[in-house]
Amino acid sequence: MGYIRRLAQSISRMDGKYYDYAKTGMAAENEVYVLYTLSDGEAHTQKDICDEWHIPKTTINTVVNKMRADGMVEIAKVDGREKMLKLTKSGADYAERALKVIHSAEKYAIERTFERYSPEFVDALEAFAAYFMEYEENDG
Numbered sequence: 001m002g003y004i005r006r007l008a009q010s011i012s013r014m015d016g017k018y019y020d021y022a023k024t025g026m027a028a029e030n031e032v033y034v035l036y037t038l039s040d041g042e043a044h045t046q047k048d049i050c051d052e053w054h055i056p057k058t059t060i061n062t063v064v065n066k067m068r069a070d071g072m073v074e075i076a077k078v079d080g081r082e083k084m085l086k087l088t089k090s091g092a093d094y095a096e097r098a099l100k101v102i103h104s105a106e107k108y109a110i111e112r113t114f115e116r117y118s119p120e121f122v123d124a125l126e127a128f129a130a131y132f133m134e135y136e137e138n139d140g
Helices: 003-024 029-038 046-053 057-069 089-116 120-138
Strands: 073-079 082-087
Touching: 003 029, 003 089, 029 046, 029 057, 029 082, 029 089, 046 057, 046 082, 057 073, 082 089
Parallel strands: none
Antiparallel strands: 073 082
């Protein structure tokens, strides 16, 4: 099996595992992506989240509106037309609980990977993703 197929299957398995871990953390998959982004303590726009996770804006808007209604997300400020979102204290506490298994699994996986491969592995994967997106944007 070629490298590209192995890479694509690995990415698909990881995506599936994130979905499984999201269920374990009692959060919906798309909610996990919002929590993951906002859990860095910084303010982000819905567009930031959409771009980072490649999820439609309507989907993120639905998740954010629910999280705002539940008191987990607040508008930190408005930057032009974009609302800057931030987790509330209860949202940050929820994110910590919901992402605990994911963060533990990521830590385990990266430590094991770095025992065998250099941290340049991450740089190489980022480069591959950038080239892949570049091709798509330029239509070949």
